[in-house]
Amino acid sequence: MSDTTLKSDGGSSMSQTQRNWLITVLILAAAVAGSFVAGSDSLLYKVFVGPFVEMYEVPDLFVQVLWEGLVAGTLYALVALGFVLIFKASGVFNFAQGIMVVFGGLSLVGFYAAGVPAFLSLALSVAMMYGLAWTVERVVLRPLVNQDPLILFMATIGLTYFLIGFGEFIFGGEPKTMITQEIGLPSGSYDFDWFGGFVSFQKLDIAAAVIAAIMVGCLAVFFNKTRIGRALRAVADDHQAALSVGITLRQIWVIVWFAAGIVALTTGIMWGARSDVSFALQVIALKALPVIILGGLTSIPGAIVGGLIIGVAEKTAEFYWGPLVGGSIESWIPYFIALGFLWFRPQGLFGEKIIDRI
Amino acid sequence: MFYREAGQFKTNYRTDQAVFPIFQDKIGVLVILAFLFLVVPFWFNDFWLNSIMIPTLIFSLAAIGLNLLLGYAGQISLGTGGFMGVGAYSCYKLTTIFPDINILVHILLSGFFAAIVGILFGIPSLRIKGFYLAIATLASQFFLEWSFGRIGWLYNYNPSGAIEVSTKRMFGIAITGPHATSLTRYLIVLSIVVVLTWVASNLVRGRIGRAWMAVRDMDIAAELIGIRLLQAKLTAFAISSYFAGVAGALMVFMWLGAAEVESFDINHSFLILFMVVIGGTGSLIGSFMGAAFIWVLPIFLRAAPRVLGVDISAATVEHFNFMIVGGLIIFFLIVEPNGIARLWQIGKEKLRRWPFPY
Amino acid sequence: MSSNKLLLGLAGAAMLAGSMVVAPPVQAEDSIFVPMLTYRTGPFAGSGTPIMDGMHDYFTMLNERDGGIGGVMLEIEECETAYNAQKGVECYESVKDRDPVVINPYSTGITLQLIPKAPVDEIPILSMGYGLSATAVGESFPWTFNAPSTYWSQMSGIIRYIEAQGDGIAGQKIGFIYLDVGYGREPIPLLDELASEMGFEVVKIPVGVKDMQNQSSHWLQVRRERPDWMIMWGWGAMNPTAIKEAAKINYPMDHFIGVWWSGGNVDVTPAGEGAVGYLSANFHGTGTDFPAIQDIITHVVEAGKSLADPDTVGDNFYNRGVANAVATAEAIRTAQQVTGVSVVTGVEMREGLENLNITAERLTEIGLEGFMNPMQITCEDHAGAHPIYIQQWDGENWNRVSDWIEPMSDRVRPMLEAAAEAYLADKPEWQTQTCN
Numbered sequence A: 001m002s003d004t005t006l007k008s009d010g011g012s013s014m015s016q017t018q019r020n021w022l023i024t025v026l027i028l029a030a031a032v033a034g035s036f037v038a039g040s041d042s043l044l045y046k047v048f049v050g051p052f053v054e055m056y057e058v059p060d061l062f063v064q065v066l067w068e069g070l071v072a073g074t075l076y077a078l079v080a081l082g083f084v085l086i087f088k089a090s091g092v093f094n095f096a097q098g099i100m101v102v103f104g105g106l107s108l109v110g111f112y113a114a115g116v117p118a119f120l121s122l123a124l125s126v127a128m129m130y131g132l133a134w135t136v137e138r139v140v141l142r143p144l145v146n147q148d149p150l151i152l153f154m155a156t157i158g159l160t161y162f163l164i165g166f167g168e169f170i171f172g173g174e175p176k177t178m179i180t181q182e183i184g185l186p187s188g189s190y191d192f193d194w195f196g197g198f199v200s201f202q203k204l205d206i207a208a209a210v211i212a213a214i215m216v217g218c219l220a221v222f223f224n225k226t227r228i229g230r231a232l233r234a235v236a237d238d239h240q241a242a243l244s245v246g247i248t249l250r251q252i253w254v255i256v257w258f259a260a261g262i263v264a265l266t267t268g269i270m271w272g273a274r275s276d277v278s279f280a281l282q283v284i285a286l287k288a289l290p291v292i293i294l295g296g297l298t299s300i301p302g303a304i305v306g307g308l309i310i311g312v313a314e315k316t317a318e319f320y321w322g323p324l325v326g327g328s329i330e331s332w333i334p335y336f337i338a339l340g341f342l343w344f345r346p347q348g349l350f351g352e353k354i355i356d357r358i
Numbered sequence B: 001m002f003y004r005e006a007g008q009f010k011t012n013y014r015t016d017q018a019v020f021p022i023f024q025d026k027i028g029v030l031v032i033l034a035f036l037f038l039v040v041p042f043w044f045n046d047f048w049l050n051s052i053m054i055p056t057l058i059f060s061l062a063a064i065g066l067n068l069l070l071g072y073a074g075q076i077s078l079g080t081g082g083f084m085g086v087g088a089y090s091c092y093k094l095t096t097i098f099p100d101i102n103i104l105v106h107i108l109l110s111g112f113f114a115a116i117v118g119i120l121f122g123i124p125s126l127r128i129k130g131f132y133l134a135i136a137t138l139a140s141q142f143f144l145e146w147s148f149g150r151i152g153w154l155y156n157y158n159p160s161g162a163i164e165v166s167t168k169r170m171f172g173i174a175i176t177g178p179h180a181t182s183l184t185r186y187l188i189v190l191s192i193v194v195v196l197t198w199v200a201s202n203l204v205r206g207r208i209g210r211a212w213m214a215v216r217d218m219d220i221a222a223e224l225i226g227i228r229l230l231q232a233k234l235t236a237f238a239i240s241s242y243f244a245g246v247a248g249a250l251m252v253f254m255w256l257g258a259a260e261v262e263s264f265d266i267n268h269s270f271l272i273l274f275m276v277v278i279g280g281t282g283s284l285i286g287s288f289m290g291a292a293f294i295w296v297l298p299i300f301l302r303a304a305p306r307v308l309g310v311d312i313s314a315a316t317v318e319h320f321n322f323m324i325v326g327g328l329i330i331f332f333l334i335v336e337p338n339g340i341a342r343l344w345q346i347g348k349e350k351l352r353r354w355p356f357p358y
Numbered sequence C: 001m002s003s004n005k006l007l008l009g010l011a012g013a014a015m016l017a018g019s020m021v022v023a024p025p026v027q028a029e030d031s032i033f034v035p036m037l038t039y040r041t042g043p044f045a046g047s048g049t050p051i052m053d054g055m056h057d058y059f060t061m062l063n064e065r066d067g068g069i070g071g072v073m074l075e076i077e078e079c080e081t082a083y084n085a086q087k088g089v090e091c092y093e094s095v096k097d098r099d100p101v102v103i104n105p106y107s108t109g110i111t112l113q114l115i116p117k118a119p120v121d122e123i124p125i126l127s128m129g130y131g132l133s134a135t136a137v138g139e140s141f142p143w144t145f146n147a148p149s150t151y152w153s154q155m156s157g158i159i160r161y162i163e164a165q166g167d168g169i170a171g172q173k174i175g176f177i178y179l180d181v182g183y184g185r186e187p188i189p190l191l192d193e194l195a196s197e198m199g200f201e202v203v204k205i206p207v208g209v210k211d212m213q214n215q216s217s218h219w220l221q222v223r224r225e226r227p228d229w230m231i232m233w234g235w236g237a238m239n240p241t242a243i244k245e246a247a248k249i250n251y252p253m254d255h256f257i258g259v260w261w262s263g264g265n266v267d268v269t270p271a272g273e274g275a276v277g278y279l280s281a282n283f284h285g286t287g288t289d290f291p292a293i294q295d296i297i298t299h300v301v302e303a304g305k306s307l308a309d310p311d312t313v314g315d316n317f318y319n320r321g322v323a324n325a326v327a328t329a330e331a332i333r334t335a336q337q338v339t340g341v342s343v344v345t346g347v348e349m350r351e352g353l354e355n356l357n358i359t360a361e362r363l364t365e366i367g368l369e370g371f372m373n374p375m376q377i378t379c380e381d382h383a384g385a386h387p388i389y390i391q392q393w394d395g396e397n398w399n400r401v402s403d404w405i406e407p408m409s410d411r412v413r414p415m416l417e418a419a420a421e422a423y424l425a426d427k428p429e430w431q432t433q434t435c436n
Helices: A010-038 A043-048 A050-057 A059-090 A097-113 A118-141 A149-171 A203-225 A227-237 A239-244 A249-274 A279-287 A289-295 A300-325 A333-344 B023-043 B046-072 B080-097 B103-126 B131-150 B182-205 B207-217 B219-224 B229-256 B266-279 B284-308 B314-335 B340-353 C003-022 C045-066 C085-098 C108-114 C117-121 C151-164 C188-198 C216-225 C238-248 C265-275 C291-301 C316-339 C346-354 C360-365 C409-425
Strands: A189-192 A199-202 B168-170 B173-176 C031-038 C073-080 C173-179 C201-207 C229-233 C256-258 C279-282 C389-393 C398-400
Touching: A010 A043, A010 A333, A043 A050, A043 A300, A050 A059, A050 A300, A059 A097, A059 A199, A059 A203, A059 A227, A059 A249, A059 A279, A059 A289, A059 A300, A059 C216, A097 A118, A097 A149, A097 A249, A097 A279, A118 A149, A118 A249, A118 B314, A149 A279, A149 B266, A149 B314, A189 A203, A199 A203, A203 A227, A203 A249, A203 A300, A227 A239, A227 A249, A239 A249, A249 A279, A279 A289, A289 A300, A289 A333, A289 B131, A300 A333, A300 C216, A333 B131, B023 B182, B046 B080, B046 B182, B046 B207, B046 B229, B046 B266, B046 B284, B046 C085, B080 B103, B080 B131, B080 B229, B080 B266, B103 B131, B103 B168, B103 B173, B103 B182, B103 B229, B131 B266, B173 B182, B182 B207, B182 B229, B182 B284, B207 B219, B207 B229, B219 B229, B229 C085, B266 B284, B266 B314, B266 B340, B284 B314, B284 B340, B284 C073, B314 C073, C031 C045, C031 C085, C045 C073, C045 C265, C045 C291, C045 C316, C073 C085, C085 C108, C108 C117, C151 C188, C151 C229, C151 C256, C151 C279, C151 C409, C173 C188, C173 C216, C188 C201, C188 C409, C201 C216, C216 C238, C229 C238, C238 C256, C238 C265, C265 C316, C291 C316, C316 C346
Parallel strands: C031 C073, C173 C201, C173 C229, C229 C256, C256 C279
Antiparallel strands: A189 A199, B168 B173, C279 C389, C389 C398
């Protein structure tokens, strides 16, 4: 991974993008026309027309799928946000974000199980995430400063292994039930009779969306209005320049890892409440990776919008097209969507013209 | 004293470019080979051969494959597990379609199928690089995993969904399946690995390898001196996948005896990436040392409490195992980010002066 | 640290490690070695831990209370696999030279890899209610046992249960949600065949391992298809999530039946009230109201020799482990009786398993009256077409809601034989046996 940056040639890339669009539209038009000719039993019809007819005819399910996609997308966005925060400030692609989600959720449940009142457990878990951030800075980041990004990435995988062992040793390997009610999260759902069917919004999911929004808002204020936030953005722009104007890199690192830890804790609580808190949950870090391709490693709005796009696209694809090929395509379709997106916008969602990726 | 290059003059290019230009290295390699071929078979028991030697050699081959891509051509891939799977499944199909052809031919052929798949999934490397490429190769990992489970033809529609190895003979001796002794399988694996390592070492010294290294160091510069990026990157993916594919076929046919989709999951890709990074990127001998370290360490850790007579439960051992492996990985990256291969080099430097340091 | 010291340290560590493994394991000559392949870690630990606890505790109880089996102590040793097939094979390799009587692989993936090794190493495999269905055919698989029932038998029993309820099964739509691995896909051939014959429709919904806790789109498919019944072949973290999602779409829980691996207490408790009414297949009793389980509590749990959380003793999966241990222990006892050898090893154990006959009287004798259906294994049938029953979760406990349901042996057996034949087709040197 060299640090060379490439200026993409504005004029020619535009025309190439336009050509890509044209080719795609033509192929799609041909496919739709072909599927009408071939009739409603043909595969073409099932792929290119059937799902849309179904969306129109059973709108309640469509709305529900969109909603589920948005909720999942919110949570992917939160994990992706964790990646972005750390990458921006310390240049580390933090693979341990997934296990931090599990670790956060487990410590909350663990403290509560040990007899600590719910909100105190929450505070203790936050403190724990701070402790984790401090330790990581001290033990992993500081000795590895100025290393190749690949080495830092591998170090975070090492950290993942360590945290898996440590977490299982302390909390046990079996899944735990999230203390949803105790920390004031709602349960139940709002059911609406819409479009001749019903659409149900879980209160928990609404809460997740609201909390995520508040959190992103707070982070935005923190980054734009506070002194530390400005220092953080300076570090993200140029480490050495930031150092030379007297910004303490170490302090900044602890703060971003702590922020990522809080984001992870929130994700852990939300996802834990939706299913349960177990070590299997760390795979959701993998689910956030296509979001990164889409939104870029350095863009906070990219992570959020990318997360929502991936969430909705993934659920829609699985629901309407998954059964055609035997289902369970959720595991890989987001990656292909993200790669397909790069075909049209090589710079990603909010990427600038000067990009390292291409 | 023993390791001295003094007096070894090269009088023509041929000797200067030899695989082992130093006389002591030649002897060293011959000694190691003699040990592996002549001593190990008589000295090591079944457990050593089956659980340590055979897997280490197979993983070394896969690590060499990834090292060609990562260490020499500078492209990160997280899809090694998937490519190993392609090798294993195509070898299985070849043995069922052409049961009369020697299994060794099948194993070596199966790598070509992996190479084709590798080229297909290497195409994104032309547009994206760094971590974005790593994430894009995850698409291949997940898509391949999904295909192995979904396409019944690949596993001959077995109700179990697994591929199984039947007994094949060569010169009347069983070389695969349950009747093959671990010694036979070990010698076959060792021979294949030695031959392919020799091929790899010549590849990286030759035109192709030099093109890869030029691309790795700076792709624009490489392009300017007339290296075709497309060709260089895709050959890197193809040859790397060939090695991974052969390793995958060996893994199923010479070691495990049966495999499910889960035998080729994402954790494998990470495992092999670890072997490459810990061993040392851009070093073939490092691939062997990395594989040995990452594979053997947990086995020793598991065996330790029983041998030392410490009474702790198997689960706790596993927890500590994770912690120690994770911690050691971080420790290694801190102490020697260039991998064990670098330590090896330092060791040789010391030997050169020993016993008269200055 | 200088690289000098590091090099020295490395060399030292390597030598120490080498000497550790070369040293032969210390082993008593007069005990029966029962290795356990466990998974108390990894994504499936939630389901695995209570099973391993139950198994471990029953063996320990036999040692503590009776001094082993037939006067020979059992040497129990766990080896952690984390449900990973490669670690499983490594565990197998590390125990196989120490004369284990039987291997309980506890993972379909590990079982598949060990099946071909068993006849060569002469170590029988007991994959209790999992593994390869075809290994029920004793003639083809002399060394593998999967009592009390195969997945196919179990599925046929569940279909029978559905058939016996209200509207029958013809014309119904049945949803099958399964973990997308070999284990989950196993019953599909039978399901397809029964569907065409009995006139019901099947909707298959696979759940990938990575999406175990991310099932909302799968359950929306259920909402779209509106199946009359749901059958689940789930494991680990997939189960509680599926039950929660089912509750979320208001799927009637009393029409939702899990395989016996989807009926753990840890699977239903996270969904709280939502899980009430959920059904699951089973083949043994739950709760602690059995003298043998009381013995476990006195001799093992209260004596501090158990790894289990005392609250989980008597849970469904804990008792599953006990049932597995009972089958193993009774097979050891049978082996001692049949062969006259007291310190049995794999070869004798195979005889014991093949002649295993746990009668109702014997169950009473060992303090497990009514715990399970009498279990018999024969040379031809290594699973035994044993009946299952359906249990229902009431928010606190599992309650039995059906009688013992006999599987459709007449349908399943030919399919098993065909599958066994297909397995052996490309393995000309396979060791088979003839039963008289």
